[in-house]
Amino acid sequence: MTAPLETETHGEEKPRQRFTLDETGFDEVPPQYRRFYRKWGGPPDKLSANEALCPVCKVVIRSMQELREGDRLYCMPCMSRLVVVREDGMLLAKVVY
Numbered sequence: 001m002t003a004p005l006e007t008e009t010h011g012e013e014k015p016r017q018r019f020t021l022d023e024t025g026f027d028e029v030p031p032q033y034r035r036f037y038r039k040w041g042g043p044p045d046k047l048s049a050n051e052a053l054c055p056v057c058k059v060v061i062r063s064m065q066e067l068r069e070g071d072r073l074y075c076m077p078c079m080s081r082l083v084v085v086r087e088d089g090m091l092l093a094k095v096v097y
């Protein structure tokens with residue numbers, strides 16, 4: 001597993017916006033995965049279209065592609081499997097049991 005986003009994203013109707021991920025200084029995962037996560041700065045910290053907050057460990061998961069409802073994510077810091085849902089017009093990650 002190389003990236004948190006586990007959904008197949010090719011062949012979709014609307015192409016997804018792509019993002020370049022920079023080093024975030026997040027050090028709770030091995031170096032090659034660090035750019036996929038960052039610490040959340042609390043409610044004023046707005047997430048961009050390629051980011052989702054892990055409800056378990058409050059770490060922001062970052063994808064190289066725009067996230068959409070139904071996407072499956074893996075949070076390496078707490079080993080949770082998450083699914084992206086839309087609630088009140090916002091994208092949120094929920095734990096998959």
Ligand SMILES: [Zn+2]
Pocket residue numbers: 054055056057058059075076077078079080
């Ligand atoms: Zn987590």
